[in-house]
Amino acid sequence: MSESSTKKAAERRKSSVGVSARDYGLLSALVVIVALFQFWFTDGKLLLPANFNNLISQNAYVVILAIGMVMVIIAGHIDLSVGSLVAMIGAVSALAISEWGQPVWVSIAVSLLVGAVVGAWQGFWVAFVRVPAFIVTLAGMLIYRGLAIVFLTGGTIGGLPQGYVAIGAGWIPDWLGSVNDLDVLTMLIGAAGAIGYAFSQLRARSKLISRDLPRESMPLFVGKIVLIAGAMLFFAYLLAQHNGTPYVLILLGVLVLAYSFVLNRTVFGRHIYAMGGNRFAAMMSGVKTKWVDFFIFVNIGVLAAIAAVVTTSRAGAAQSGAGNFYELDAIAAVFIGGAAVQGGVGRVSGAVIGALVMGVLNQGLSIMGIDSAWQQVIKGLVLLAAVAFDVVNRRRAGAA
């Protein structure tokens, strides 16, 4: 390599590290919060196997909704209706089983379909009639909550079958038995995840090296892999001591991977970022902005349906008051995860970390026995602080 190209490559590496420093910052904030609760506030109770299991299953809905919400917010919209939608679809889902006598899979299929139809309804108003999403989804928030109460005639539908309840509150059976009270299958899943992660990172890096493209420094790279793969193994170890792998965790894993791919690697994902960054320029480049808007809302409708099934099955019953404030949890997670209010910026990984921050707060504060009213106060302040920190940081970066 000639001297100048070595120098150029070095400069590129430096610049790329600067770009991703933000992501590391978010991750380290999560680590600090977990550490604070684990070692200080809860005397090691936060990461007890049973509590860790609950942390995942109780907050799965935030992750699922935040994934849909981050796409809506990147495109420059907002969705206030998902909480009510969770209640309404939960009601439909339970009705399908208990009133119409359908099997579990039909109930799930009907839920997803209703989610897609409601999403299309909202997408139609936003994309083609150009009613602001704030208004369309505010209307939806009222409509779906009202319909949920109508469908359930004000009460609840309980007594859902075991097969349905398992989705939100069940574990993969210990097909491979256990060793030293550790579920072998869960440890294997953890190991597979860790190895898969390390392997995919190495492959991506070797591709970058072969084309001499910007990449992070070696120590940072190795440190990142050790930290994340280690965390995966550790979490698998925690779950293996309890009841094994929750089905919901697998669902979350699939959704996170799939949507990261959609946003980072597909033309559709790129169009969302392009629209959020500059809608006019996107139009002038041939992006079908109306259809992209439409499908973003169809998508979050479907994700709300998934969240509805998970929530209803975990509760074992459909309730007209379910999903209250879920939209705000999801929106908070997305903004804690570094999305910009004016659109164009945001990532699935950020939204997931934001959801985990909210989840750890929920869980940790509950373990500490803090009153739910004060929990809300604390979560509100964390959201404000996180976004204020981001805004100030960005301004500083912009001024330099």
Added chain:
Amino acid sequence: MSDLILKMTDIVKEFSGVRALDGVSLDVRRGEVHGICGENGAGKSTLMKVLSGVYPHGHFEGRIEFDGEPVEFRSINDSEHTGIVIIHQELALSPYLSIAENIFLGNERASRGVIDWHETNERAQELLKRVGLNEEVTTQVLHLGVGKQQLVEIAKALSKDVKLLILDEPTAALNDDDSAHLLDLIRGLRDEGITSIIISHKLAEIRAVADTITVIRDGETVDDFSMSDEDNSESRLIRSMVGRPLDNLFPPRTPDIGDEVFRVENWNAFHPVDTGRQVVKDASFYVRAGEVVGFAGLMGAGRTELAMSLFGRQYGAHVSGRVLKHGKEISTRSVNDAIANGVAYVTEDRKRYGLNLIATIAANITGANLRGVSNYGVIDLHDEIEVAEEYQRSLNIKTDSVSRVVGTLSGGNQQKVVLSKWLNTTPDVLILDEPTRGVDVGAKYEIYGIINKLASQGKAIVVISSELPELLGLSDRIYTISEGRVTGDVLRKDATQERLMQLMTVGEN
């Protein structure tokens, strides 16, 4: 010697190690119009931000004396209290407030918090008279054109008893009439004793209005002369700005013109809101392979409207007419149709219509042709970077990495990114709308070179420009447009500024 109103000495301003200003000095005499010239990125705007307190005292080195006293501004409010008012390129008026409300915004005519509307409107009326704006003071600002808004800004400055008025690119968005009126106004204010600093790219304009000119290059003052000096020529200005003599503003080209590629017949378009008003009237034109065709017209003549209605109907209502490529009719009904048929349009307003400023250079370059770097809807991010780096090299985009965000680039480099984006759609017909707007002299020359290269590759090129010398320097043939009609088709050898101007001002009948 003469009385200095402003003396800035050895100003140094660094941004994280990079010296944007490296010892600039500026002397402005009381009662003169002082022009400041320099390429984009030379440090003009930074210098004005230092002067007006945007960068507070202590964040830069050097001394500022105003009216003979050393001053230490901590904010824009401080400098305004002293009598220094800046009018930025992007106007800062509130569209739904009236002219009078805007003039006294932040400086309300009020007693104990209650606004005295009589005094507000009366004083606003006087100020409008002073700047020569004939409008009701209760008119909402959004109903005014850019030129009139500029005058409201000046009225606002006058309401604050301004001593030194700074205008940053005041005529960039104005047509010739409005520009002329503004320059007259600045002269008038000088005669009333108000000193002005004017920053502009338009050298002819600077030379026409300024008494003294300072040239800044790479953060240093490189030249400073009075218009009464013996050598006050434009070539001296350009020489100082670019640091080398630019004997020829346009790179040479030997045209190699082939067969007709693109033809538009009987094109009509109406205003999108006021749908009774026809903006493009029965326009027909053609472009041949390897030919550069210019479009000349005054502001509002319908040049951009013609181009944007052609390109995917992005402008206008009731659009009609025929578009042919190589003699066969094609559709340009949607942007995707236009792109698929090899037509590209590079906008005159790159920040609004051309770029996603918060995305990377690479993402912008592939933005109009993601298909080229993707399979089954999945983007190959490595291919994308390679494509972008190819354009970075061939168009000489100055950046250390194509993963940088576009908003951090200078105007000239941003323009090259927009050009790359459209070249990446492999067009046969390239419509360039004001390709050198807001671009410094050096980058202009590069862009002309790129246009010539594209023509030599056999592409059919349309250049729309407000600058007649640019059209005369680039084009093989020039169409003139007036009031939505094509009024002339002039070969380069027959074209003069006077002849074009005459065709551009042909009225109805």
